[in-house]
Amino acid sequence: MEQRGSPATAPGAARSRRWTRWVPWAVALLTTGAVVATAPAANSGAGSTAQDVLGGEQLRIMAPAAPGGGWDQTSREMQGALRELVGRSEVYNVAGAGGTIGLSQFVRFGDDPTQLMTTGLIMVGAVKANGSEQSLADTTPLVRLTTDYQAIVVPADSPLRSTADLIEAMRADLPAVSIAGGSAGGVEQILAGLLAKAVGADPAKVSYVAHSGGGEALTTLLSGRSAIGISGVSEIQPQIEAGTVRALAVSSPDRLPTVPDVPTLIEGGLDVELENWRGVAAPKGITDEEEQALEGLLVDMTRTPEWREALERRGWGDATLAGPEFEEFVRSEQERVSQVLDEIGLG
Structure with a gap:
């Protein structure tokens, strides 16, 4: 008999959970919208705790x-x-x-x-x-x-100082603008592709260096092996505050209270937003x-x-x-x- 906690080759029969209500939900990549949270009351009736x-x-x-x-x-x-x-x-x-x-x-x-x-x-x-x-x-x-949201960052000594500089560099030679970020297919690579598309370049030609974690991506960026980095704001905020990296922009529709001095991509002329x-x-x-x-x-x-x-x-x-x-x-x-x-x- 299979014991609880042991690996199983199959999860068993499909569950027949009764759906009591359905709320459509979407977090759009390129449109703004307020986040509305809904949740059932916890432990509000009979049943197991x-x-x-x-x-x-x-x-x-x-x-x-x-x-x-x-x-x-x-x-x-x-x-x-x-x-x-x-x-x-x-x-x-x-x-x-x-x-x-x-x-x-x-x-x-x-x-x-x-x-x-x-x-x-x-x-x-x-x-x-x-x-x-x-x-x-x-x-x-x-x-x-x-x-x-995501932050687009560069080393403190980078010649790129604004979204305008980033746009110019990507348009001039997209493959030369190496981008360090998280895993292949993840939010950072999606944002890299959207940036390329927004500047009129071919997203398939983005030079993206994937990593299993934000710490590894930061190491690649600071070593000079990548020109820019993309990371979650909460992950990279300590390095921004310490001056280790400079944030060019964030992917939010409005400036964020945690990094109020960092402009949005929209402010910099790129109609890109990603959550x-x-x-x-x-x-x-x-x-x-x-x-x-x-x-x-x-x-x-x-x-x-x-x-x-x-x-x-x-x-x-x-x-x-x-x-x-x-x-x-x-x-x-x-x-x-x-x-x-x-x-x-x-x-």
């Missing part, structure tokens, strides 16, 4: 990337915010290929409700770019947590009751003072979305990102 589901076992959270990046930050902020709700939890890292290596391991947990994985837009793109056999369809999406999102998934084979209890736990977590403080400190947007609405959002994102990657020559 998270403590029942965990059965005294410790919750384990996989960050499918190297330490220091957005998924790692999210996982560790979750760990702190969950402490008062479920006690101690464990965060561990499985880096590589935009999260798809971690995903390939995570799906083997089968029906174990003590296992969670942080995920997001980067993984959706990486699944297509890497030809992964697994996708988020092989998990149970629980809750979307945050949104974040990243992060969330949490469980193994595919968990029961409906376990799914609802874990969703309730995570929604409760988003209401804790610890989580609210983390959002403010990191500059993350609160994008809480749970249940069937999040599952539908993930499905729509898979279709949308696939289309965008094809359009910019990255499919």
